[in-house]
Amino acid sequence: xxxxxxxxxxxxxxxxxxxxxxxxxxxxxxxxxxxxxxxxxxxxxxxxxxxxxxxxxxxxxxxxxxxxxxxxxxxxxxxxxxxxxxxxxxxxxxxxxxxxxxxxxxxxxxxxxxxxxxxxxxxxxxxxxxxxxxxxxxxxxxxxxxxxxxxxxxxxxxxxxxxxxxxxxxxxxxxxxxxxxxxxxxxxxxxxxxxxxxxxxxxxxxxxxxxxxxxxxxxxxxxxxxxxxxxxxxxxxxxxxxxxxxxxxxxxxxxxxxxxxxxxxxxxxxxxxxxxxxxxxxxxxxxxxxxxxxxxxxxxxxxxxxxxxxxxxxxxxxxxxxxxxxxxxxxxxxxxxxxxxxxxxxxxxxxxxxxxxxxxxxxxxxxxxxxxxxxxxxxxxxxxxxxxxxxxxxxxxxxxxxxxxxxxxxxxxxxxxxxxxxx
Numbered sequence: 001x002x003x004x005x006x007x008x009x010x011x012x013x014x015x016x017x018x019x020x021x022x023x024x025x026x027x028x029x030x031x032x033x034x035x036x037x038x039x040x041x042x043x044x045x046x047x048x049x050x051x052x053x054x055x056x057x058x059x060x061x062x063x064x065x066x067x068x069x070x071x072x073x074x075x076x077x078x079x080x081x082x083x084x085x086x087x088x089x090x091x092x093x094x095x096x097x098x099x100x101x102x103x104x105x106x107x108x109x110x111x112x113x114x115x116x117x118x119x120x121x122x123x124x125x126x127x128x129x130x131x132x133x134x135x136x137x138x139x140x141x142x143x144x145x146x147x148x149x150x151x152x153x154x155x156x157x158x159x160x161x162x163x164x165x166x167x168x169x170x171x172x173x174x175x176x177x178x179x180x181x182x183x184x185x186x187x188x189x190x191x192x193x194x195x196x197x198x199x200x201x202x203x204x205x206x207x208x209x210x211x212x213x214x215x216x217x218x219x220x221x222x223x224x225x226x227x228x229x230x231x232x233x234x235x236x237x238x239x240x241x242x243x244x245x246x247x248x249x250x251x252x253x254x255x256x257x258x259x260x261x262x263x264x265x266x267x268x269x270x271x272x273x274x275x276x277x278x279x280x281x282x283x284x285x286x287x288x289x290x291x292x293x294x295x296x297x298x299x300x301x302x303x304x305x306x307x308x309x310x311x312x313x314x315x316x317x318x319x320x321x322x323x324x325x326x327x328x329x330x331x332x333x334x335x336x337x338x339x340x341x342x343x344x345x346x347x348x349x350x351x352x353x354x355x356x357x358x359x360x361x362x363x364x365x366x367x368x369x370x371x372x373x374x375x376x377x378x379x380x381x382x383x384x385x386x387x388x389x390x391x392x393x394x395x396x397x398x399x400x401x402x403x404x405x406x407x408x409x410x411x412x413x414x415x416x417x418x419x420x421x422x423x
Contacts, residue, residue: 041321042072046097048083049305049342052276056341057101057329064328071321084109091115091312098322100308103154107141107308108380116308120145122323131330135347138304141378149306150330151344156204156271156300157369158291162284164188164266172293175267179246182266191246193256194269196397199389200301201269202238204290207299207374209233213385217377221423224385227411235396235403237293242397275343275362287362289369302373304347339363384417 047057054077061073076097078086083102087110090096100106100116110116119139120128128136128145132152139147158175160168164182169175179191195201206212211230214222241247248255253270260268261281268274269290278285290298307326313319328334335346336356343362346352357363376382388410395401401409 039317040070041318044097045073045075045099047101048080050273052341056338060334098310098313104138104304105376105378107146107378108382111141112380116146117311118144119309123326132347135304139306147306147308149304149347151305153344154305155302155369155373156269158267158288160267160286162286168288172291179266188266189264190248192267193259193265195253195256197252199393204298204300206234208293208296224414227407231407232404235406239396239403272343287365297372299374301376303376381418384414387417388413
């Protein structure tokens with residue numbers, strides 16, 4: 001969702017002047033919100049997106065720019081973790097964003113921190129009806145709509161290099177054997193690659209062992225469930241594929257991507273956001289759901305990514321500009337432009353029915369994986385879960401922690417983390 005979490009911050013800023021709704025915006029946006037042309041408005045737009053999607057966003061902003069010189073949109077890119085931290089810090093002053101594009105699990109931080117405001121009242125009920133109601137549910141927190149999702153899925157699946165993989169494996173055991181054989185024959189450096197740093201990329205394997213991270217995610221006070229046999233099996237599995245050399249000794253998102261794009265890995269576990277870069281690198285790309293382990297399907301997290309509005313936006317002129325921008329970037333044509341970059345399912349109902357979507361095999365191929373995925377909890381406690389798993393998984397892979405000890409350590413860290421959050 002490249003990547004729900006990361007430790008790398010990138011300060012890439014594009015400043016573009018934008019104005020009256022033009023290009024691929026909807027006529028409804030023209031009529032429903034107006035900006036006083038005599039008063040310049042500046043919008044700070046922060047996003048957590050991939051390089052290809054960033055370029056597509058700039059194109060949308062350029063299209064939006066064509067006629068309205070009174071509105072300035074300044075785009076700033078951050079990786080997920082840095083976006084969360086910087087938003088929280090900036091909210092104390094006047095340097096924060098007006099609009100944020102990020103995964104919906106951020107609502108578990110944004111809403112309790114009073115960083116964002118309800119969004120449906122900004123764009124209006126008629127506009128909300130143009131969007132997929134199921135994805136809108138994922139943009140809610142405590143029953144209120146805080147996010148307008150612009151894409152559905154954000155799930156992990158397997159991409160493979162057809163030059164190396166003639167017939168895709170049906171089970172993980174087949175993938176494992178195939179990958180090790182390719183490595184032994186010198187046709188690939190690794191059978192499989194993925195981001196081994198962030199647990200988002202491996203937690204789907206926990207589902208294959210019947211595990212979950214909370215007892216009841218909908219409870220008033222969900223309790224972590226990490227000290228379980230399922231977590232031991234998950235960590236044992238991770239240690240096995242690491243020790244046998246199916247996956248690299250060390251690999252983050254960049255390393256994994258480069259190995260796959262360079263033809264040095266047969267399979268990669270990543271999201272649809274990587275498709276465009278893989279094809280650009282000349283990979284004959286195939287996709288498939290993460291195959292079964294001992295007959296059971298892994299359950300990677302699925303999510304939506306979307307727009308939120310800072311609680312600091314109160315000025316009527318700025319709010320009108322925010323409304324116009326949101327309606328523009330979530331119009332049918334705008335979302336279809338973004339699909340070219342992120343290769344995920346749009347949320348605009350008209351865009352979903354477009355032949356560009358229904359006839360796209362890379363999008364159609366995601367539906368099976370989505371049916372097996374687990375919706376990512378967007379509760380505040382999830383922050384403590386990630387922080388608990390990450391260092392322990394690293395220690396298991398490095399040999400500092402035994403797989404059978406991992407669950408108890410994770411559980412203790414998660415409970416301490418939730419307590420530190422005041423929950």
